[in-house]
Amino acid sequence: MKIRVSIATAGVLGLKKIKTNAKPTTLYFLLPGKCQGSCAYCNHKNGYLSRVKWPEFDIEDVVKRVQKSDAKRICIQCPYGEGYMKMLKNVVERMNEKPVSASISGVEREELKMIHEAGVERVGIGLDCATEKIFNKWKRGVPPWHKYMETLRNAKEIFGHATCHLIVGLGENDEEIINIMKKMKKMGIDVALFALFLKNKNEIELSRYRTIQISRHAIYNGNARFNFEEGKLKEMYVERIDRNAFMTSGCPYCNRPFYNERVTKIYNYPYSINEDEFEKSLEEARKYAEIFITYW
Ligand code: SF4
Numbered sequence: 211m212k213i214r215v216s217i218a219t220a221g222v223l224g225l226k227k228i229k230t231n232a233k234p235t236t237l238y239f240l241l242p243g244k245c246q247g248s249c250a251y252c253n254h255k256n257g258y259l260s261r262v263k264w265p266e267f268d269i270e271d272v273v274k275r276v277q278k279s280d281a282k283r284i285c286i287q288c289p290y291g292e293g294y295m296k297m298l299k300n301v302v303e304r305m306n307e308k309p310v311s312a313s314i315s316g317v318e319r320e321e322l323k324m325i326h327e328a329g330v331e332r333v334g335i336g337l338d339c340a341t342e343k344i345f346n347k348w349k350r351g352v353p354p355w356h357k358y359m360e361t362l363r364n365a366k367e368i369f370g371h372a373t374c375h376l377i378v379g380l381g382e383n384d385e386e387i388i389n390i391m392k393k394m395k396k397m398g399i400d401v402a403l404f405a406l407f408l409k410n411k412n413e414i415e416l417s418r419y420r421t422i423q424i425s426r427h428a429i430y431n432g433n434a435r436f437n438f439e440e441g442k443l444k445e446m447y448v449e450r451i452d453r454n455a456f457m458t459s460g461c462p463y464c465n466r467p468f469y470n471e472r473v474t475k476i477y478n479y480p481y482s483i484n485e486d487e488f489e490k491s492l493e494e495a496r497k498y499a500e501i502f503i504t505y506w
Pocket residue numbers: 236284285286311312313333334335373375402459460461464465466
């Protein structure tokens with residue numbers, strides 16, 4: 211059997227000779243075959259997910275290399291369609307020396323139980339869109355919005371935690387993306403943020419993305435208050451901002467180096483940033499909205 215390996219992961223495992231500016235702390239894999247969904251922002255049919263290329267390798271060889279690797283987590287991306295959850299189960303049973311995350315779509319409760327028993331430690335669910343209307347515009351050939359919501363609830367119950375993947379830039383306004391993050395927080399579900407990368411470029415301005423990153427961090431780490439004007443964020447009051455706000459969000463040790471951006475303009479920092487990078491990120495966010503650090 212073959213498995214697809216992200217290009218940076220292939221470098222770390224010695225399957226490809228490539229130079230990386232940041233080493234992945236999680237090993238990223240993609241199950242082989244065609245996704246039966248056809249979401250309008252996804253480049254899976256051309257061998258990519260977001261900006262990342264996924265060459266195929268023999269799974270036996272990959273498993274041996276994973277065993278020797280010092281990465282902290284394995285993440286397996288699962289296309290949508292019949293038979294994929296069973297395939298995921300089989301792959302996890304062969305590759306589970308480290309905590310395993312699986313990135314999935316809306317699926318049945320029984321399927322979640324099956325992959326949990328096989329050794330998946332947590333799941334990320336590609337809701338991607340901030341509202342049902344935006345979901346219906348972009349996501350095609352996959353289960354409906356309510357099925358993704360049900361999967362998030364079931365995953366939280368079965369695994370004890372779950373992550374909701376959200377892409378910023380699909381046409382949502384600030385209020386909508388902030389509201390869905392608040393909703394996820396209430397449900398006890400984490401959020402992993404992605405910046406839309408389409409046709410070789412980021413389709414969201416960096417300053418807006420920085421404020422959404424700060425919003426996520428604030429919602430999950432204390433009190434936060436937001437003022438909007440017709441959906442656009444005008445002011446936010448947060449208890450604190452630290453450098454984690456600008457780093458890749460998601461499962462523990464997930465850093466997805468340059469998954470949705472070029473190395474020259476980083477949206478999600480895949481490493482611990484220094485003071486200078488932190489100040490610049492904050493400055494960038496302040497071009498978009500007023501940010502007040504306050505105490506309640
Ligand atoms: S947050 Fe990262 S490790 Fe977790 S499922 Fe998503 S891509 Fe995988």
